[in-house]
Amino acid sequence: xxxxxxxxxxxxxxxxxxxxxxxxxxxxxxxxxxxxxxxxxxxxxxxxxxxxxxxxxxxxxxxxxxxxxxxxxxxxxxxxxxxxxxxxxxxxxxxxxxxxxxxxxxxxxxxxxxxxxxxxxxxxxxxxxxxxxxxxxxxxxxxxxxxxxxxxxxxxxxxxxxxxxxxxxxxxxxxxxxxxxxxxxxxxxxxxxxxxxxxxxxxxxxxxxxxxxxxxxxxxxxxxxxxxxxxxxxxxxxxxxxxxxxxxxxxxxxxxxxxxxxxxxxxxxxxxxx
Amino acid sequence: xxxxxxxxxxxxxxxxxxxxxxxxxxxxxxxxxxxxxxxxxxxxxxxxxxxxxxxxxxxxxxxxxxxxxxxxxxxxxxxxxxxxxxxxxxxxxxxxxxxxxxxxxxxxxxxxxxxxxxxxxxxxxxxxxxxxxxxxxxxxxxxxxxxxxxxxxxxxxxxxxxxxxxxxxxxxxxxxxxxxxxxxxxxxxxxxxxxxxxxxxxxxxxxxxxxxxxxxxxxxxxxxxxxxxxxxxxxxxxxxxxxxxxxxxxxxxxxxxxxxxxxxxxxxxxxxxx
Numbered sequence: 001x002x003x004x005x006x007x008x009x010x011x012x013x014x015x016x017x018x019x020x021x022x023x024x025x026x027x028x029x030x031x032x033x034x035x036x037x038x039x040x041x042x043x044x045x046x047x048x049x050x051x052x053x054x055x056x057x058x059x060x061x062x063x064x065x066x067x068x069x070x071x072x073x074x075x076x077x078x079x080x081x082x083x084x085x086x087x088x089x090x091x092x093x094x095x096x097x098x099x100x101x102x103x104x105x106x107x108x109x110x111x112x113x114x115x116x117x118x119x120x121x122x123x124x125x126x127x128x129x130x131x132x133x134x135x136x137x138x139x140x141x142x143x144x145x146x147x148x149x150x151x152x153x154x155x156x157x158x159x160x161x162x163x164x165x166x167x168x169x170x171x172x173x174x175x176x177x178x179x180x181x182x183x184x185x186x187x188x189x190x191x192x193x194x195x196x197x198x199x200x201x202x203x204x205x206x207x208x209x210x211x212x213x214x215x216x217x218x219x220x221x222x223x224x225x226x227x228x229x230x231x232x233x234x235x236x237x238x239x240x241x242x243x244x245x246x247x248x249x250x251x252x253x254x255x256x257x258x259x260x261x262x263x264x265x266x267x268x269x270x271x272x273x274x
Numbered sequence: 275x276x277x278x279x280x281x282x283x284x285x286x287x288x289x290x291x292x293x294x295x296x297x298x299x300x301x302x303x304x305x306x307x308x309x310x311x312x313x314x315x316x317x318x319x320x321x322x323x324x325x326x327x328x329x330x331x332x333x334x335x336x337x338x339x340x341x342x343x344x345x346x347x348x349x350x351x352x353x354x355x356x357x358x359x360x361x362x363x364x365x366x367x368x369x370x371x372x373x374x375x376x377x378x379x380x381x382x383x384x385x386x387x388x389x390x391x392x393x394x395x396x397x398x399x400x401x402x403x404x405x406x407x408x409x410x411x412x413x414x415x416x417x418x419x420x421x422x423x424x425x426x427x428x429x430x431x432x433x434x435x436x437x438x439x440x441x442x443x444x445x446x447x448x449x450x451x452x453x454x455x456x457x458x459x460x461x462x463x464x465x466x467x468x469x470x471x472x473x474x475x476x477x478x479x480x481x482x483x484x485x486x487x488x489x490x491x492x493x494x495x496x497x498x499x500x501x502x503x504x505x506x507x508x509x510x511x512x513x514x515x516x517x518x519x520x521x522x523x524x525x526x527x528x529x530x531x532x533x534x535x536x537x538x539x540x541x542x543x544x545x546x547x548x
Binding site for chain 1: 325456506522527
């Protein structure tokens with residue numbers, strides 16, 4: 001497939017070699033200049049920050065209204081393309097990317113969604129670009145081929161559900177990572193090395209491969225050990241934000257421990273599988 | 275070494291085979307009955323929940339005031355033994371333990387602390403049990419041999435610093451795990467399988483082996499993407515506790531991102547090394 005990859009952020013930096021290794025012919029384009037953006041491609045992938053997406057779409061689709069565009073954002077609707085191009089979709093690889101680290105795409109779940117009215121507005125006038133009314137079916141087919149070429153785990157997911165998936169990812173990744181950062185702060189103040197945390201961090205992640213996180217929980221909050229909870233809160237007396245976080249999360253852990261949890265769906269739900 | 279291991283909780287359940295594999299002669303004793311607790315042992319390890327520790331110490335040391343006792347609690351002082359026995363210490367393996375999972379002790383950091391006045395009170399009268407004034411040096415030596423026999427990472431750490439270490443562990447393990455649990459909740463409501471989170475969870479843990487967690491951070495909060503933050507907060511409208519957690523952690527991530535962080539001490543600080 002010929003692919004124009006617009007953007008050079010963390011996701012794009014990791015996606016580029018994955019697409020190349022899958023045998024695609026990829027042109028990487030700077031999202032600010034759009035210099036050397038091809039006039040035709042099998043698919044245009046726009047991988048930019050959410051706040052820049054609309055503007056990049058407006059520019060990149062100009063003169064390419066009949067082309068196929070996708071974005072890679074968890075929380076942006078597929079409809080963001082409406083009126084700009086006739087065929088569009090979402091290609092959302094759910095992973096945390098850093099430029100410093102190359103990750104293997106094979107295991108990364110990719111969530112795809114297809115859209116397309118067959119119409120696009122050019123200079124204020126709506127024009128039909130595809131003869132088939134079912135532009136969505138066509139784009140879904142292309143998206144499947146693209147996603148299957150880089151990952152073994154491809155799911156079809158609506159914009160509405162993808163927003164919840166992205167929210168869950170913020171908890172499981174960004175917030176968990178922030179807990180590591182706060183641990184690093186506590187240790188740094190006492191001159192203790194962060195690497196003593198790594199076996200604990202690794203085991204905490206490994207455990208939830210086979211247990212519901214609620215069943216895996218340990219520590220003073222789930223035991224509701226009031227003495228330790230009070231004493232640890234007091235240790236954070238000069239860090240009011242950390243103290244608030246400590247108390248709120250301890251309370252939430254204790255609350256959850258007293259409720260039954262839904263059976264964890266550890267086995268893959270094939271109903272979402274493409 | 276002959277060892278009496280008092281307690282059969284998560285930690286004790288994992289420690290018992292590790293001690294046996296290291297070649298020690300271990301008697302496992304129920305902490306509630308103390309049935310068949312030996313009159314003499316190289317070391318008595320009390321591994322019970324914090325709230326039960328004082329009572330178990332009072333019972334177990336009775337008639338064994340000249341014996342060597344240690345506990346395994348992160349947030350309990352070494353002085354909790356004072357007056358009960360002449361030689362004592364702390365043997366704190368920093369890991370999250372579950373009865374369902376056997377973990378390898380070789381990589382688990384163990385934090386030791388020695389204490390001992392050489393004195394213990396028996397029936398209200400203080401008696402000397404050791405001729406040497408330096409009971410602490412003796413107990414530290416025994417603790418070193420014990421800890422080195424099961425782990426490659428042994429550190430000496432004071433009660434005061436161990437409290438901060440334990441607090442850091444609550445953030446890095448219990449709170450990170452709670453973020454997984456909240457992610458599982460969000461997914462369960464939409465019928466999405468939890469296992470799609472696992473590559474993300476694993477990569478988030480792997481990243482901090484080589485990067486400061488603050489540098490590894492991604493997502494809407496660190497970018498301060500107000501639209502996504504507001505929208506995701508709104509998705510949690512019917513879950514006020516989750517919404518509070520979402521907003522507080524997002525705010526804290528954003529605050530941290532604007533401050534420089536201390537250089538991470540990823541290389542081990544040998545000053546704490548035994």
